Amino acid sequence: MSVDASTGTWLGRTIELEVGAVAHGGHCVARTEGRVVFVRHALPGERVLATVTEDKGGSFCRADAIEVLEASPERVEPPCPLAAPGECGGCDWQHATPKHQRELKAAVVMEQLKRLAGIERDVVVEALDGGPLDWRSRVRLVAGKDGKAGFRAHHSHRVIAVDDCPITVPGALDDVVSRNWRPGSEIEVTKDGEGQVHLRDLSTVHGKTRSRQLAGGIAVQHAAGRDWRLDAHGFWQVHPAAADVLAAVVAEWAEAPRDGVAWDLYAGVGLFASVLASQVGPRGRVLAIESGRRAVADGEENLADLPQVRWRSGRVEHLLADAPKPVDVVVLDPPRKGAGKAVVESIVEGSPDRIVYVACDPAALARDIALFKEHGYGLVDLRAFDAFPMTHHVECVALLQ
Template structure:
């Protein structure tokens, strides 16, 4: 088969697909197109072709535009530009409808579930929300983000989706080429910067400012590693804690598991529900997160912490359990973890997911053990990107 790399094709753009692109077809092959919208007619330059039935490309010219197309607020959100955003060329409400279509399609294809999905906006609008950013220094020492599917660094002068003031100092100076820069602006407005540089084959981390972040959610102040896990959108943690609390509804004196617990956001909500006569097991593999969690929830003796892989800890956990909350990484929980949860015979499972495909696969596995999807809410916790956060209730 002839390699299409660099070839320009004229295509009719079809449905949105998971990953920030739409599906088109040309000469019997699928073309995954970025910077396009469903229903448009565009010229696509092929940017990746590894052979086989599909290739990838960028819409370099729009011949017939969607009514939902807008001018991107960032001049770098264009073909060949920054790879950080996927949908800046779409009106915000339409972005949410695209994400809803993706969630519904993944549930239908991977879990056999037909369900209408609505993606809800979080407070704050589509810009100025990203509180954590990981940058890389290019050969000229300027900090930037990588182009899509590339190691090429696109230098930034500013980033319109970043929390105002977070990147000012980092973008104003020069860095060791190849250094990675982790920047967090916490709930008190303090900026934390860590530099990761490879020196003689070893990655060395240097904290340049801050180090311990302060966040606020679920009626508590949280002290944690500034570069550890916390929701990126400033409104996300409080919103998800509220939904998890409503759906978990753990009984007073009962038992609950908070899996992939981070620093214990959901464990704190569960602890308030079960009370001092109940018990909450928080499981987290990151030892720094466990240490931070123990410190943050020291006033809640009903919460016990275990560091380790979820399926290993649950093998010896006290059973049965009334409610389980899990917030796994992007790859999802997987079969072994699902079976470990099912062994606890919970009445309800609240699943927080940052990847709709992983969620759908795990929902299908839960269904094989008798748990059905009884409710779902989806949130635009990452505006301008293809990412979407879901909270699912299984009973």
């Protein structure tokens, strides 16, 4: 296979490949003629025919496996017919057994820790209750040119219309797929802990985004021994079992001392702050920092019975400078890009005994662990959870001391 002289790329070419190890991002690595090919819809050890879908002319390109010549024993028929090349981009691993999906994710976490943090560690990705389907409680769809709601194709603006989604909690999409929408509208759906469906339409008219709440608006969730009322479309764990599981791990590892000081960074509505508050007691202090003003308002209302929790609204890196120090324990749950150098250094300035880091991206987690490592904080424990079955995403909790 040679590069097309007219385009300088392999775009559109079909190549026979021996598929190698899994890589971060929902694909596997293959190599041919000195180039790396990131292949979706394949599994390690397979031999496939793959069509190149993206090639910018550098040392690598991306491709979709369109035919499996030699299949992995872990390959299964995807439960959704749209989990295929050129179709819906929401799921990465429907063609693998659930057990093998977790093994692939574990391999990614281990590789990122080794490559980015210099840490060699065995990792097991644990399944959450409920199985690999019917778990997604929060969904964003988009209306295509025909007004039908669907999901975008992988790395594309093209909309794939759907009648349902097998990873979404049953009943959540009934009122979405049964009607026509303004083309280009984004439709946000949440099914909360009480089974109520909340529906919001975000459409752009004359360059301005218009938000219309069509059903519900205030979600009720249950976790960490509390009932929560919050903006239905604000941040909450997508998997119904995740919030309780993560709160339990934070409670076990934080060990905030009675009358002590704790920080909950990127606090959302205060799930982990509630755990820390119960540990430090009424004479302790918990600082909860969250940039979303609506989340802070919801957090203040939900934790009104815990006056030891003090809320600050703003960016974490800006508010830690005058935070109470020293601090005994820090819990952080940053966005997918991670905390970064400024936040890590601000945390270290507080001299916490323990840091509990909740992460939805293993690469960002590994980069931040490497930063903490430079300041003498080592990785003591790590648990990983399959909070997003059928996708490449994985939730990790790390304990640093």
